[in-house]
Structure formats: C-alpha cells, structure tokens
Amino acid sequence: MTTPSLLTRRAFARTLLAGSAVSLAALDELDAAIAQKITALNQKFLDDEAPDGAYWEEIRKLFEFEDRFIMMNNGTLGPMPKSVFNTLMRYFRVQVSNPYDGYNYLPAIRESVRDKLAAFVNASPDEVAITSNTTEGLNFVINGLDLKAGDEVLMSNLEHPGHIGPWKLKEKRAGIVIKEVPLSATARSVDEIVGAFAAAITPRARVLSISHTVFITGLIMPLRELSQLAHDKGLLILADSAHGIGMLDLDMKALGIDFFASSPYKWLGAPTGVGLLYVRKEAVDKVYPTVVSSGWETNAAASKLDPSGQRSDAMLYALDEALNFNNRIGKSRIERRIKVLAARLKQELAKIPGVKVHTPADPYLSAGLNAFSMGGALEAKLVDYLREKYNLVVRTTGNAKAGTFGVRVSTPIYVSTKEVDMVVEGVRTLLAHKA
Numbered sequence: 001m002t003t004p005s006l007l008t009r010r011a012f013a014r015t016l017l018a019g020s021a022v023s024l025a026a027l028d029e030l031d032a033a034i035a036q037k038i039t040a041l042n043q044k045f046l047d048d049e050a051p052d053g054a055y056w057e058e059i060r061k062l063f064e065f066e067d068r069f070i071m072m073n074n075g076t077l078g079p080m081p082k083s084v085f086n087t088l089m090r091y092f093r094v095q096v097s098n099p100y101d102g103y104n105y106l107p108a109i110r111e112s113v114r115d116k117l118a119a120f121v122n123a124s125p126d127e128v129a130i131t132s133n134t135t136e137g138l139n140f141v142i143n144g145l146d147l148k149a150g151d152e153v154l155m156s157n158l159e160h161p162g163h164i165g166p167w168k169l170k171e172k173r174a175g176i177v178i179k180e181v182p183l184s185a186t187a188r189s190v191d192e193i194v195g196a197f198a199a200a201i202t203p204r205a206r207v208l209s210i211s212h213t214v215f216i217t218g219l220i221m222p223l224r225e226l227s228q229l230a231h232d233k234g235l236l237i238l239a240d241s242a243h244g245i246g247m248l249d250l251d252m253k254a255l256g257i258d259f260f261a262s263s264p265y266k267w268l269g270a271p272t273g274v275g276l277l278y279v280r281k282e283a284v285d286k287v288y289p290t291v292v293s294s295g296w297e298t299n300a301a302a303s304k305l306d307p308s309g310q311r312s313d314a315m316l317y318a319l320d321e322a323l324n325f326n327n328r329i330g331k332s333r334i335e336r337r338i339k340v341l342a343a344r345l346k347q348e349l350a351k352i353p354g355v356k357v358h359t360p361a362d363p364y365l366s367a368g369l370n371a372f373s374m375g376g377a378l379e380a381k382l383v384d385y386l387r388e389k390y391n392l393v394v395r396t397t398g399n400a401k402a403g404t405f406g407v408r409v410s411t412p413i414y415v416s417t418k419e420v421d422m423v424v425e426g427v428r429t430l431l432a433h434k435a
C-alpha cells in the first residue's frame with residue numbers, strides 16, 4: 001500500500017473514484033498510515049526537541065495542499081489534513097450509496113464525538129453542544145437567554161459581526177441595552193483589559209459578552225480573569241472564540257467561562273459545517289434551545305442546544321478524525337509551535353521602521369493571529385504581493401477610522417520560519433519602494 005506522504009494528488013483522486021468496497025478499505029488504510037506516521041515522528045522528535053524543523057516539515061506533508069500553495073489565513077478558513085478529508089469522503093459515500101445506513105448506523109457516533117470533543121477542551125460531555133459554526137452557537141445562547149428590558153450586556157469595541165448581530169436582534173426584540181466598552185487597539189495588559197470592563201459594570205449588568213480571539217488585532221482576551229470578574233459581580237460570561245479550538249490548548253474548567261463558541265474548521269482541520277458550543281453545567285438551565293424537535297423539555301444537558309433535524313453525520317466523523325489528528329501531535333505542542341512562529345513574525349516586523357504591530361507580544365495575550373499596519377495604503381498591496389510572488393494567502397482586517405486597519409497573518413503549524421520570513425520580506429520590499 002502506498003504511504004500517504006508518497007501518494008500523488010492524482011492517485012489519491014483515483015482511489016476515491018474506485019469501487020466503494022475497495023476504496024473504503026483504502027481510505028481506512030490511508031488514515032492508519034497517517035496515524036502511524038505521526039506516532040513515528042513523535043518517537044523520533046521528542047516534544048521539546050522540535051520547536052521548528054524536520055518534525056513540522058513532515059506534518060505539513062499530511063495536509064492536502066495544491067502545489068506550493070501557502071495558507072496563512074486560517075483566521076477565515078483552514079485546510080484539512082488528508083486523513084480528515086479521507087474520513088469525510090468515506091462517510092459521505094455511505095450516505096450516497098446506502099442511505100439506510102446513513103440514518104441507521106452513522107448517527108450512532110454522535111455521543112462518542114461529543115465525548116472526544118468535550119475531553120479535548122477539558123469539559124464534561126453534558127456541557128457540549130455540537131453546532132454548525134460559531135455564529136450559530138452565539139445566536140443559540142443569545143436568543144435562548146431570558147433577559148428583560150433594561151438588562152445590560154457589556155461587549156468590547158473589537159467584536160465580530162457574528163457576535164454583534166444576535167445581540168442587536170435581542171436589543172430590538174427584548175429591549176436589552178448593549179454597552180460597548182472601548183478597548184485601546186494597543187491594549188497590552190491583563191489589568192488594563194479587566195479594569196475597563198470592571199469600570200463599566202452597573203447594577204443592571206447581566207452578561208459580559210466578548211471575543212476570546214479578537215479577529216481584528218489578534219488579541220487573546222484574558223478569559224480566566226474576565227470570568228472571575230463576571231462571576232464576582234453576578235454576571236454570566238460568553239466568549240466568542242471562533243479561532244480558539246486547534247490554536248490554543250483549551251481548558252474550559254480552568255477558564256471558568258459560562259458559554260464558549262468555536263469553529264473547528266479554522267485551526268483544527270475539521271470541515272466547514274461543524275461547531276463547538278460549550279455551556280458550563282451551572283448555566284445550562286439558563287438557556288432555552290432555539291431549534292427543537294421532541295425531547296427538549298426533559299434534556300438537562302447542553303445537547304438540548306444541538307440543532308434538531310437530519311444533519312450530515314459524515315461531518316461528525318471528519319470532526320472526530322480532526323480531533324484524533326490534533327491529539328496525536330499534542331495540543332500544547334501545537335499551541336507552542338503556533339506561538340513560536342508568531343513571536344518570530346512580530347519580532348521581525350517590530351524592527352522595521354513604519355510598521356505598527358497591533359498584536360501584543362505577550363504570549364498570554366496573543367497566539368496565531370497577527371495583525372499590523374504599514375501605512376500608505378500598502379496593506380492591500382502586501383496581500384497581492386505575497387499571493388503573486390509566493391502563492392501565500394493573508395488578508396486585510398480592521399477599520400481605518402478606529403486605527404486598526406492592517407494585514408492579518410496566521411501562523412499555523414504547517415508553515416515554517418521560511419514562510420514567516422517571506423511575509424517579512426514582502427513588508428520590507430514594499431516599504432523600501434514606497435515612493
């Protein structure tokens with residue numbers, strides 16, 4: 001059997017098109033070979049011996065990229081490892097060719113995926129709902145909370161539309177009051193951030209609703225400290241962590257958060273269409289479900305928030321394999337790798353006159369999203385330059401009026417310092433030629 005790393009794209013496509021019995025076995029073998037490959041790499045390169053270099057070069061080969069394509073915008077959508085794609089195809093094939101099994105046997109995996117997802121973020125399975133994406137998870141919580149006219153919700157000025165929209169809807173329908181707490185685009189300390197929210201809490205405040213992973217600046221909000229503040233003041237706390245799963249070594253118990261929504265297709269390698277919604281045990285009965293069928297009245301677990309009706313179970317199998325893939329490498333190793341690459345990028349950028357790095361240097365307040373500005377409308381030019389010269393994808397982000405407009409660069413595990421340096425070269429070149 002050809003090992004996955006040696007399998008060409010064309011041969012891989014042929015495998016998928018082969019007769020179903022043969023290809024199901026072939027896909028299983030491919031996945032097993034990828035698992036063995038990671039085990040062998042782990043044995044060869046001990047955890048603390050490979051911050052960069054050969055280990056990660058080999059891991060990169062386990063992803064399915066177009067030739068020379070470099071994805072450094074995981075913040076929007078990340079790639080899948082080959083084994084995740086294999087798994088997705090394997091179970092879509094069941095649905096295509098045997099719909100009876102599609103409803104009879106495929107859904108049986110749901111609870112075991114919930115268990116694995118819960119363990120991945122150090123939560124209990126009855127605290128995990130499986131949604132479609134972060135926006136859906138945020139909508140489910142915000143729509144389902146029983147808030148009254150005049151109740152206040154505190155948000156920051158750095159929130160995503162998928163988080164602002166559902167609160168605006170609630171404002172219109174229930175008369176709640178949204179209070180925006182302005183954070184400086186250069187907020188650099190835990191005290192500054194926690195202090196800004198603490199100062200805004202009034203006796204009408206009910207919910208602190210904030211980004212964990214700020215999509216504009218790359219700031220990682222100090223959730224543990226903010227949860228402490230919220231609970232000390234009797235508030236619930238909701239975190240929009242669209243980028244968190246697969247980027248950070250998450251621990252719900254340590255964070256103490258009430259609600260946490262994340263999208264595993266950005267950094268974890270899952271397909272679009274599956275999402276995590278964590279609800280702390282003590283908060284489950286505070287949320288009504290939104291998309292229901294029978295049984296919601298008696299379900300006391302977070303699974304009551306799973307959207308009801310037929311869903312694509314092939315996605316669940318693929319999510320399961322994405323969790324396996326990340327578990328094999330190790331969550332803390334992944335977080336460390338992402339932060340090592342990010343630190344190099346930020347350090348190099350900070351040396352260049354004219355560049356303003358918007359992301360904190362502190363690894364407690366930052367991770368794999370890195371944002372910076374160059375001035376002179378060079379940001380959009382950099383996006384084009386990197387794509388044309390290196391086939392490397394980044395994006396612009398932020399808002400000029402708020403002083404946050406810039407370029408956003410993700411540093412996922414499958415890139416190396418070589419790709420980080422391509423970004424730095426682009427910045428230097430464009431600034432040198434600005435006339």
Ligand SMILES: Cc1ncc(COP(=O)(O)O)c(C=O)c1O
Nearest residue numbers: 133134135160162215240242263
């Ligand atoms: C901070 C933040 N929240 C929410 C979202 C929406 O995520 P999704 O489209 O996966 O629901 C994004 C998307 O990038 C985001 O960056």
